[in-house]
Amino acid sequence: MADLRINLAGIESPNPFWLASAPPTNSGYQVQRAFEAGWGGAVWKTLGDPILNVSSRFAAVSFNGQQVAGFNNIELITDRPLEVNLKEIYETKKKFPNHAIIASLMVEPKQEKWHEIVKRVEDVGVDGFELNFGCPHGMAERGMGSASGQVPALVEKQTAWAKEVATKPVIVKLTPNITDITVTAEAAVQGCADAISMINTINSLAGVDLNTWNTIPHVAGKGAHGGYCGPAVKPIALNMVGECARNKHINVPISGIGGISSWQDAAEFLLMGATGVQVCTAAMHHGFSIVEDMIDGLNNYLDEKGLKSVMDLVGRTVPKYSDWGNLDLNYKIVADINNEVCINCNKCHIACEDTSHQCIERYTDHDTGKPMLKVREEDCVGCNLCSIVCPVDGAITMKELPQTLPSMTWNERQALHHAFAKNK
Amino acid sequence: MKELSSLERNFDEAYSGLTPYAALEEANRCLFCYDAPCIQACPTSINVPSFIKKIASGNLKGSAKVILDANPVGASCARVCPTEELCEGACVLNHAEKPIKIGDLQRHATDWAMVNDIELFESAPNNGKKIAIIGSGPAGLSAARELRRFGYAVTMYEAEEKAGGLNQYGIVSFRLPQHIVQWEVEQVKKLGVDIKTNHRVGDNISVEELINNYDRILLAVGMNTVPMLGIEGETLNGVYDAIDFVKSTKRTITNDLIGKSVAVIGAGNTAIDAATCSVRLGAAQVQIIYRRTINEMTAYPFEYDFAKQEGVEFRWLSLPKRIIGDEEGNVIGLECVKMELGEEVDGKAKLHEVKDSNYIMQVDAVIRAIGQTRHQALIEQFGLKHNSGIVEVDPITLQTSNPKIFACGDVIYGNGYGDATVVSAAQQGKDCANIIHQQFNNISEIA
Numbered sequence: 069m070a071d072l073r074i075n076l077a078g079i080e081s082p083n084p085f086w087l088a089s090a091p092p093t094n095s096g097y098q099v100q101r102a103f104e105a106g107w108g109g110a111v112w113k114t115l116g117d118p119i120l121n122v123s124s125r126f127a128a129v130s131f132n133g134q135q136v137a138g139f140n141n142i143e144l145i146t147d148r149p150l151e152v153n154l155k156e157i158y159e160t161k162k163k164f165p166n167h168a169i170i171a172s173l174m175v176e177p178k179q180e181k182w183h184e185i186v187k188r189v190e191d192v193g194v195d196g197f198e199l200n201f202g203c204p205h206g207m208a209e210r211g212m213g214s215a216s217g218q219v220p221a222l223v224e225k226q227t228a229w230a231k232e233v234a235t236k237p238v239i240v241k242l243t244p245n246i247t248d249i250t251v252t253a254e255a256a257v258q259g260c261a262d263a264i265s266m267i268n269t270i271n272s273l274a275g276v277d278l279n280t281w282n283t284i285p286h287v288a289g290k291g292a293h294g295g296y297c298g299p300a301v302k303p304i305a306l307n308m309v310g311e312c313a314r315n316k317h318i319n320v321p322i323s324g325i326g327g328i329s330s331w332q333d334a335a336e337f338l339l340m341g342a343t344g345v346q347v348c349t350a351a352m353h354h355g356f357s358i359v360e361d362m363i364d365g366l367n368n369y370l371d372e373k374g375l376k377s378v379m380d381l382v383g384r385t386v387p388k389y390s391d392w393g394n395l396d397l398n399y400k401i402v403a404d405i406n407n408e409v410c411i412n413c414n415k416c417h418i419a420c421e422d423t424s425h426q427c428i429e430r431y432t433d434h435d436t437g438k439p440m441l442k443v444r445e446e447d448c449v450g451c452n453l454c455s456i457v458c459p460v461d462g463a464i465t466m467k468e469l470p471q472t473l474p475s476m477t478w479n480e481r482q483a484l485h486h487a488f489a490k491n492k
Numbered sequence: 493m494k495e496l497s498s499l500e501r502n503f504d505e506a507y508s509g510l511t512p513y514a515a516l517e518e519a520n521r522c523l524f525c526y527d528a529p530c531i532q533a534c535p536t537s538i539n540v541p542s543f544i545k546k547i548a549s550g551n552l553k554g555s556a557k558v559i560l561d562a563n564p565v566g567a568s569c570a571r572v573c574p575t576e577e578l579c580e581g582a583c584v585l586n587h588a589e590k591p592i593k594i595g596d597l598q599r600h601a602t603d604w605a606m607v608n609d610i611e612l613f614e615s616a617p618n619n620g621k622k623i624a625i626i627g628s629g630p631a632g633l634s635a636a637r638e639l640r641r642f643g644y645a646v647t648m649y650e651a652e653e654k655a656g657g658l659n660q661y662g663i664v665s666f667r668l669p670q671h672i673v674q675w676e677v678e679q680v681k682k683l684g685v686d687i688k689t690n691h692r693v694g695d696n697i698s699v700e701e702l703i704n705n706y707d708r709i710l711l712a713v714g715m716n717t718v719p720m721l722g723i724e725g726e727t728l729n730g731v732y733d734a735i736d737f738v739k740s741t742k743r744t745i746t747n748d749l750i751g752k753s754v755a756v757i758g759a760g761n762t763a764i765d766a767a768t769c770s771v772r773l774g775a776a777q778v779q780i781i782y783r784r785t786i787n788e789m790t791a792y793p794f795e796y797d798f799a800k801q802e803g804v805e806f807r808w809l810s811l812p813k814r815i816i817g818d819e820e821g822n823v824i825g826l827e828c829v830k831m832e833l834g835e836e837v838d839g840k841a842k843l844h845e846v847k848d849s850n851y852i853m854q855v856d857a858v859i860r861a862i863g864q865t866r867h868q869a870l871i872e873q874f875g876l877k878h879n880s881g882i883v884e885v886d887p888i889t890l891q892t893s894n895p896k897i898f899a900c901g902d903v904i905y906g907n908g909y910g911d912a913t914v915v916s917a918a919q920q921g922k923d924c925a926n927i928i929h930q931q932f933n934n935i936s937e938i939a
Binding site: 132133134411412413414415417418430459460 | 516517519520523524525526527528529548584585587588
């Protein structure tokens with residue numbers, strides 16, 4: 069049994085699995101159920117001036133029969149009075165003193181507003197704050213959420229205001245609806261954030277109803293963009309976490325968010341530099357009990373890797389993440405088809421033939437008359453497409469070819485060119 | 493009266509098909525293979541991955557069209573095809589887990605077309621040529637539809653009251669309901685095919701009239717009655733021809749067999765149908781009597797499994813010797829002799845009777861299901877060359893010894909040619925239509 073406890077900028081929790089600030093953490097009843105199910109922490113649904121919500125709020129994207137590949141919402145921050153939330157936070161913390169409760173906050177970008185809410189919330193015993201600079205819909209139209217999260221100066225200023233009064237750690241939650249997330253992450257660090265969390269949801273429209281031509285979802289026939297999350301956004305989130313983790317100016321812990329549905333997803337975020345993770349869509353799809361396998365699977369994985377603590381995973385892949393210009397141009401892999409395992413669906417053949425480099429040939433085995441496939445290695449560029457479309461494990465492996473030339477990256481190559489040109 | 497209606501319910505379709513959820517899930521499991529082996533394994537070459545992807549995308553109209561374009565009796569075939577020998581047997585997922593339920597998905601799409609009463613095909617403007625088709629089973633229907641799509645005037649002659657042939661009369665309703673067959677007949681009619689039922693060629697219309705009035709004739713009369721066993725007692729009350737027996741359930745469900753003991757002679761497709769039919773008619777005991785073993789049985793494994801589930805018993809290596817009747821002429825028993833397999837001759841084990849092994853079974857009915865005879869008299873009226881009633885055809889053009897007369901379906905099945913499946917008959921019907929059209933086109937090109 070590995071030690072699953074984490075310490076994220078001073079916030080301790082029994083495991084790295086927190087519920088993200090969202091519908092699952094709307095009330096004391098829900099957060100307490102989550103803690104009973106095994107969640108290590110919860111970021112309470114964003115506190116602020118109670119808002120009015122609309123009816124019809126969520127929509128999901130299915131892909132080839134797989135439900136909730138992506139999830140879209142137009143719900144706003146809490147619609148419950150602040151006093152009610154504070155009372156429930158107090159009661160929950162009393163019942164679960166070892167679990168992390170982080171209060172998500174969103175107010176107008178005014179110093180006194182931030183001071184007031186931070187003080188009031190800290191009084192009920194939260195373990196930390198998460199400043200919601202990410203919510204892309206509704207609140208943004210009122211100058212809050214992602215509207216302020218897209219302006220680095222506002223991120224820095226508001227973080228500083230919160231920090232002026234907070235004694236507990238302050239996490240800044242960033243929006244992905246921006247060209248370069250490291251810019252706002254740096255602004256948060258400049259504002260003295262103790263940690264950053266990412267990603268909030270991505271501007272989205274889930275779909276259009278082909279019968280009514282209404283948007284999905286729609287409110288009385290009218291739609292507005294929402295925020296996208298769920299498994300489909302994981303690669304986007306993972307990159308943003310990685311970009312921040314490898315940036316030397318962003319030297320605060322990261323709470324990873326975005327499409328995490330399993331212990332594997334969580335482990336990937338930790339390897340990519342996150343100290344803990346936050347989950348929402350997977351819990352909304354299946355209920356709080358999904359955390360059981362997240363904990364169990366992560367534990368078994370750590371044991372298998374011989375790691376004593378989950379913190380030993382954090383950031384291990386970060387040094388391996390770089391820019392394209394630092395990739396070795398002389399490294400070569402090619403596809404290798406195992407005809408013993410192959411079931412002859414020919415998906416690799418047609419994928420390569422129609423859309424890649426035309427190097428997988430079909431032929432019939434002389435002796436057995438069986439249909440076979442082979443790779444013309446000299447034409448294979450090692451793109452992986454065949455192995456991606458192959459439905460059978462072990463039928464196609466990408467094998468490394470012995471390197472005949474010394475390693476040479478694009479950047480090194482360009483540097484040599486420049487040096488050569490100068491010397492001429 | 494109440495008992496009868498519950499018997500009637502026994503003849504409702506046994507399997508209710510995939511739910512929309514299951515169909516979608518199954519469709520999404522399809523790999524969409526390139527050059528898919530399921531297409532090659534289908535005698536009518538249905539583009540299986542195409543119709544399955546259309547189910548997955550919610551394009552059920554397109555899906556049904558892909559199926560029925562390749563196979564005019566695709567709704568029937570979805571129910572009666574030996575899919576494990578054909579498309580599903582070829583599915584690459586056999587090597588990974590389990591094959592896609594292609595037959596069930598085909599049924600899902602064609603059921604949709606049926607329920608929504610969608611017209612998928614159009615006939616071409618009349619091209620002035622007239623074709624007569626004799627027999628309205630799967631081969632005839634398939635040819636008729638294709639010929640109408642080419643613009644031929646098509647008249648079908650059907651001896652029975654309803655069109656559909658084997659599909660209508662020869663396959664039990666709980667596997668292939670009559671309304672499915674009649675829907676397929678209706679689709680052909682809607683294209684303008686004139687189907688003359690209750691018209692037995694030779695009786696209601698002469699062979700000469702046909703030859704003189706039509707540009708081409710297509711013989712698709714299938715097979716005839718079950719031959720006699722050639723043993724004592726075959727004329728007793730309670731001895732049935734399996735084909736007639738199954739056909740009788742299409743008109744009325746009687747309670748004649750309730751509580752009775754039934755022996756079915758033979759172990760082919762029709763024997764299974766007759767046996768399961770007997771079970772559903774209320775028989776207390778149904779036994780299939782076969783002189784060889786399970787290994788030589790011509791019924792498909794899925795048919796055998798179905799019969800076993802229905803409670804049919806199998807008596808292998810038993811040869812009927814005599815049907816025993818009482819003084820009123822009713823069947824009361826069947827005498828059999830035990831058989832044993834001897835040395836192999838031409839790959840087939842020789843059968844021997846075991847000496848002094850005769851035994852008598854108490855039965856109330858005996859059903860003959862040992863194959864079918866041919867429509868030899870009709871074939872001879874047309875003056876066609878044949879081999880024991882199997883019409884000789886050019887294997888490429890399906891032309892008989894009279895080049896104006898083509899033949900397809902069970903009427904040419906046998907002597908190592910073709911197989912007796914509905915789907916093969918459908919393909920041959922298509923082939924005939926194509927060849928006839930090609931030949932006319934070639935002639936006009938020459939002219």
